[in-house]
Amino acid sequence: MDHATLRRCRSLCPIPFAIMVVALIAAPSPAGEPRPRTFLVGDVRIDVVTTAVDPPATTAADGGPAVALVSVHDDEDTAVEAAREVLRDRGGTLVELRHTGGREIVFQLAGTEHRIDPNRIFTPAGRRATLETLSTWSQPADDVVAAFADELLSTLAIDEVDVVVAIHNNTPDRYTAASYAPGGPLAADAARVRLRPGGDADDFFFVTGTGLFEGLTGRGHSVIVQNEATVQDDGSLSVWCGRMGIPYVNVEAEHGHRAEQAVMLRDLLDVIAEVRPRRAARVASRPPPGCDLVDLQAVEASFVIDNRYATADNVTGRRLYPANVVFLERSAAERLARVQAELRERGLGLKVFDGYRPLAVQQALWKVKPDPRYVADPARGSRHNRGSAVDVTLVDAAGRELPMPSDFDEFGERSHLDYADGPGDALANRETLQKAMRAEGFLPLATEWWHFDAPGWRAFPVMDANPYAGPLFPESSTGAATP
Ligand SMILES: [Zn+2]
Incomplete structure (x- = not known):
């Protein structure tokens, strides 16, 4: 994190009163150098850092889909290292959250401590659940988190993106591809499950859409397809992308599996270039689930x-x-x-x-x-x-x-x-x-x-x-x- 750059930042759009999100944008930097936008969520500073390496979108240069890589958990360093390695020779854009080095964001508002998982903030039901489960819900806290979610999606240039690729790391054997298998705790979230025989169940893809499923299983990976009809509205980026018709991939690998995750990312970019997933029309003809x-x-x-x-x-x-x-x-x-x-x-x-x-x-x-x-x-x-x-x-x-x-x-x-x-x-x-x-x-x-x-x-x-x-x-x- 370049603090010297941050100190030169100027406030561009302070949003007044109850919504205490303030964006600071650093001066433009050469391709490949991280560019931070800083937001205040309550009293905590969150840097949303964009690294863009030419070509600016991984497969867009040849007219293919525009891909955005995103890391929302600040403790998942293996994923970020693997993504940076792949960006260097494939090009593309990575957006990552940096705050305390922890997974959750902890902030104070009017003397009360609130805690959220930043991958549970993209729908109203998700925001309420993450605030209630990890701390306490209040309307002002919900508003601050909602405004941050809006800004995070804007920073991702989400209106221009064809495929969202979220990169994650997990702790061995706690959350695995097997969690989605029949009888597993997350079975209802999955429409299709393919486990690689003899593979490490901690390294897997979670996707929307069957085109990416075929391509990735064809390369021998473990892949889960989100079930749009039954997936729990947990406010995650995968649920939000599913509702918006934006193809989504979660590249999930065990902490420390840097080489494995880099291979997964390269294979994924190849599959995206072949399958060319495109987002659905930006306009919905009727309100989606959760919108009334x-x-x-x-x-x-x-x-x-x-x-x-x-x-x-x-x-x-x-x-x-x-x-x-x-x-x-x-x-x-x-x-x-x-x-x-x-x-x-x-x-x-x-x-x-x-x-x-x-x-x-x-x-x-x-x-x-x-x-x-x-x-x-x-x-x-x-x-x-x-x-x-x-x-x-x-x-x-x-x-x-x-x-x-x-x-x-x-x-x-x-x-x-x-x-x-x-x-x-x-x-x-x-x-x-x-x-x-x-x-x-x-x-x-x-x-x-x-x-x-x-x-x-x-x-x-x-x-x-x-x-x-x-x-x-x-x-x-x-x-x-x-x-
Ligand atoms: Zn109006």
């Missing part, structure tokens, strides 16, 4: 719903939704209900303009406003498309909107959070809204006072689902009349 789009008013009836996109009074000038209903992913909806409960104690409340937004609607907005400061490019998708972003304003006890510095969807400097020229009451209302939302962990957007993201948004895919009872774009629909 809910009607906001069914969660909390006191929200005022004013879905502008259900009327022609919006930037597109036409109706995009068939009804004045706003959907949100369940955990974000429950988070918003907590904001509402706190505001109602003060005689205030929330009016909601939009939440989950099908990708088709995103495309319609982008058509009239192709400006990424205000509308996310549908090619990448918005956090609205993941059911994890919401557009809101404040109302009084009678449900009347309070003045704000600009209208909703007024795209310009008056909608920016740093706009200071508005009437005093509007600026004060904006601050009240920002504080209330941030207190429950929502993350603001600098260019839109009304927009907020829920931490952990990367747990959910970009979706082009229609949760409404009628068709989208009701006026242009040629189908049956909308209810």
Whole structure:
């Protein structure tokens, strides 16, 4: 770890208030030199170190799949050494977590110690389980870990990756390929199991997809295929990749089996170059397991719903939704209900303009406003498309909107959070809204006072689902009349 480089770092994106994750990015370094981004999770500093050796993606140079190698357990040095050896002659990118040299991340938040396994943080159920099992769960601790998981996946450039290769080491005979065999403790997680006769059961691959299984067993390795229907949602990267349709490989070897693990990695890269696994479409046509789009008013009836996109009074000038209903992913909806409960104690409340937004609607907005400061490019998708972003304003006890510095969807400097020229009451209302939302962990957007993201948004895919009872774009629909 190059601490001199770190000392030169500058803070680029401090995320304020409850989410205490601060990213520090080192100056660019020549190919092959580790580049750290540093995050604060509670009081502990985690370096997410990227080493990129040309060609930048292991098999992408010849048009093959882009591969990312990742090491999330800081005590698995054999795996990292083997990966570095293979990177030197094959090229590629390795992302590794460094903090204390231990497997788990231990951090303090508001005087309480929390402990997580960093390979159990990629889904809400996983985060809760790892916090509860290893220490105690609290919402602020969950929020900090969720925001770190989002940033870790971003650092992996996960939107560009075709295959995720996680490298791990294990302690002899505790967790082995045999754990997945019929009757074993992890049998339910496996769709196929092939144990190499006479091989060391501590050295094996765990994969999604059968193409990689055939290729690797053909080279004599022990291989397990994840059972997507029955695998336990433990929040691991393999479960997350399975849900997102991203091919995933876990290269698991015993501590100290450096030469064996290097052979496994070289064989894997050969198989990937042959099989050319590709990620599924980045857009899901329906919510995956663990993602539940809910009607906001069914969660909390006191929200005022004013879905502008259900009327022609919006930037597109036409109706995009068939009804004045706003959907949100369940955990974000429950988070918003907590904001509402706190505001109602003060005689205030929330009016909601939009939440989950099908990708088709995103495309319609982008058509009239192709400006990424205000509308996310549908090619990448918005956090609205993941059911994890919401557009809101404040109302009084009678449900009347309070003045704000600009209208909703007024795209310009008056909608920016740093706009200071508005009437005093509007600026004060904006601050009240920002504080209330941030207190429950929502993350603001600098260019839109009304927009907020829920931490952990990367747990959910970009979706082009229609949760409404009628068709989208009701006026242009040629189908049956909308209810
Ligand atoms: Zn928004």
